[in-house]
Amino acid sequence: MKAAELFVRCLENEGVEFVFGIPGEENLDVMDALLDSSIRFITVRHEQAAAFMADVYGRLTARPGVCLATLGPGATNLLTGVADANMDHAPLVAIAGQAATTRLHKESHQVLDLTRIFEPVTKYSTSLLEPDIIPEVVRKAFKVAMTSKKGAAFIEFPENVADMEIDAAPLPVKLPTDPEPAAGKVTEAARLISTARNPMILAGNGVVRAHASEQLADFAERLNIPVANTFMAKGVIPFRHPCALGSAGLQANDYISCGFDRADLVICVGYDLVEYHPYLWHPSRDRSIIHIDHSPAEVDAHYPVAVGLTGDIGLSLQRIAQQASRHAGRHIRPLRERLVNEMNQHRDDTGFPVKPQKIIWDLRTALDLKDIVVCDVGAHKMWMARMFRCEYPNTCIISNGFASMGIAVPGAIAARLACPERKVVAVTGDAGFMMNSQEIETAMRCRLPIVILIWSDSSYGLIEWKQMNQFGRTSNVHFSNPDFVKYAESFGARGYRVERTGDLPTILGEALAADTVCIIDCPVDYRENFRLTEQLGSLVCPT
Numbered sequence: 001m002k003a004a005e006l007f008v009r010c011l012e013n014e015g016v017e018f019v020f021g022i023p024g025e026e027n028l029d030v031m032d033a034l035l036d037s038s039i040r041f042i043t044v045r046h047e048q049a050a051a052f053m054a055d056v057y058g059r060l061t062a063r064p065g066v067c068l069a070t071l072g073p074g075a076t077n078l079l080t081g082v083a084d085a086n087m088d089h090a091p092l093v094a095i096a097g098q099a100a101t102t103r104l105h106k107e108s109h110q111v112l113d114l115t116r117i118f119e120p121v122t123k124y125s126t127s128l129l130e131p132d133i134i135p136e137v138v139r140k141a142f143k144v145a146m147t148s149k150k151g152a153a154f155i156e157f158p159e160n161v162a163d164m165e166i167d168a169a170p171l172p173v174k175l176p177t178d179p180e181p182a183a184g185k186v187t188e189a190a191r192l193i194s195t196a197r198n199p200m201i202l203a204g205n206g207v208v209r210a211h212a213s214e215q216l217a218d219f220a221e222r223l224n225i226p227v228a229n230t231f232m233a234k235g236v237i238p239f240r241h242p243c244a245l246g247s248a249g250l251q252a253n254d255y256i257s258c259g260f261d262r263a264d265l266v267i268c269v270g271y272d273l274v275e276y277h278p279y280l281w282h283p284s285r286d287r288s289i290i291h292i293d294h295s296p297a298e299v300d301a302h303y304p305v306a307v308g309l310t311g312d313i314g315l316s317l318q319r320i321a322q323q324a325s326r327h328a329g330r331h332i333r334p335l336r337e338r339l340v341n342e343m344n345q346h347r348d349d350t351g352f353p354v355k356p357q358k359i360i361w362d363l364r365t366a367l368d369l370k371d372i373v374v375c376d377v378g379a380h381k382m383w384m385a386r387m388f389r390c391e392y393p394n395t396c397i398i399s400n401g402f403a404s405m406g407i408a409v410p411g412a413i414a415a416r417l418a419c420p421e422r423k424v425v426a427v428t429g430d431a432g433f434m435m436n437s438q439e440i441e442t443a444m445r446c447r448l449p450i451v452i453l454i455w456s457d458s459s460y461g462l463i464e465w466k467q468m469n470q471f472g473r474t475s476n477v478h479f480s481n482p483d484f485v486k487y488a489e490s491f492g493a494r495g496y497r498v499e500r501t502g503d504l505p506t507i508l509g510e511a512l513a514a515d516t517v518c519i520i521d522c523p524v525d526y527r528e529n530f531r532l533t534e535q536l537g538s539l540v541c542p543t
């Protein structure tokens with residue numbers, strides 16, 4: 001068979017369902033071979049969106065999402081989404097065409113050294129310089145992407161190699177397993193927990209990746225220890241669980257800081273430092289830390305590890321819980337209680353533009369607990385991360401390591417493909433929306449009904465918030481928007497504009513029930529950002 005065919009067989013062998021991408025001149029053979037495959041190709045309108053789709057598909061399914069581009073500009077367009085997946089530890093395999101090996105050594109049309117360009121944003125970056133190595137390279141790319149901590153891999157496929165004849169078969173797929181935690185470390189951790197006065201858990205996205213949420217909740221319950229979660233670990237412990245404290249991660253003081261202030265021992269489980277820097281929650285550097293993860297802790301002056309357990313996260317939690325003694329006492333649940341109060345306070349708010357708290361209330365009310373929200377990056381993300389209640393992991397997808405704008409719309413499309421039985425909402429700022437809004441066409445063409453909820457303020461809201469806090473004035477953050485309703489309609493989608501706050505629940509209900517793409521332009525009152533800063537600035541922790 002042709003090398004391109006073997007390559008596609010290898011992708012099938014890895015269980016690939018979708019490839020997101022754009023065809024090009026240098027991947028003609030692969031595109032042709034895909035026609036005879038069970039794999040569905042999702043043609044997109046920008047390669048960055050293809051990479052974000054693969055990224056979110058990987059987060060939701062725990063299997064590598066696959067994206068494909070041509071060489072040169074197609075490949076460089078993939079970079080942002082690939083970096084996003086890699087930094088947020090989502091499994092992804094990116095594929096790019098390349099010029100024939102006969103012209104890689106010289107100045108040549110659209111030729112860039114792609115494997116080097118992708119090296120810093122992947123765990124493995126390689127070129128298929130010979131057809132014989134295809135089974136090994138594909139197997140290795142998927143294995144590396146799936147090995148903890150998960151991340152991205154990149155394969156470049158020169159066009160002349162894709163066209164060669166080869167007689168080979170895919171290699172058998174074996175999933176890497178995490179080792180058992182060391183017994184001595186389990187005992188040490190259990191002793192530290194038993195003798196601590198106020199232990200607290202910081203749960204990160206590694207718990208989601210390890211499917212260890214149940215073990216985490218069980219651990220917290222058995223030992224009666226409160227749990228804060230990072231933005232990306234929302235839902236890892238149900239919000240209504242008596243041990244749940246809420247999300248930590250705002251770069252300013254937040255109610256949850258009171259929990260960290262009070263703790264003498266912080267048990268970090270599946271915590272990625274990239275998401276929430278330890279200097280923000282551990283400025284004093286004087287607390288004991290237990291690190292439970294797939295891999296050893298990153299070195300950081302604010303993250304001094306007393307005991308480190310590496311290996312299977314769920315098993316580590318189970319083993320420690322068997323040995324540690326239960327803590328007495330009631331948890332202070334500062335963030336959780338205050339958020340509930342704050343939400344209740346705004347549920348019937350009629351002020352216009354709509355307050356962030358009210359948008360979140362209406363959205364939470366309109367959605368089923370297992371529906372999926374894909375959040376973009378901006379002030380809206382801060383509000384969503386703090387206030388949107390999640391009872392299940394992976395129901396509010398947030399890019400918080402690389403934190404790239406533009407993920408929500410393509411991410412929602414991928415979420416709908418990965419979980420067709422669930423409703424999917426992209427929550428986005430107006431700026432982030434316009435970064436990948438061309439993918440509305442993809443969603444319409446592929447008949448993927450998603451709701452896009454735009455928090456519109458005609459500004460780079462988060463940056464305006466920071467500029468005002470720091471300098472008391474804004475610099476170059478304002479812009480104007482197209483008419484989002486007409487914009488939606490120009491794609492054949494449905495557009496709504498929220499003119500009165502009271503209309504939002506009805507609009508959300510209609511949009512979620514619709515069998516098409518719906519775009520909701522919801523003016524947001526970001527004066528609440530400054531109120532929040534003030535409120536948190538004068539925060540006094542309960543004793």
Ligand SMILES: Cc1ncc(C[n+]2csc(CCOP(=O)(O)OP(=O)(O)O)c2C)c(N)n1
Pocket residue numbers: 376377378379380381403404405406428429430431432433455457459460461462463
């Ligand atoms: C691709 C990318 N460019 C720039 C930034 C820096 N940045 C973070 S938030 C933000 C503003 C986002 O504005 P918008 O999408 O309207 O959301 P809002 O903050 O108004 O809710 C910017 C420019 C980023 N994170 N990612």
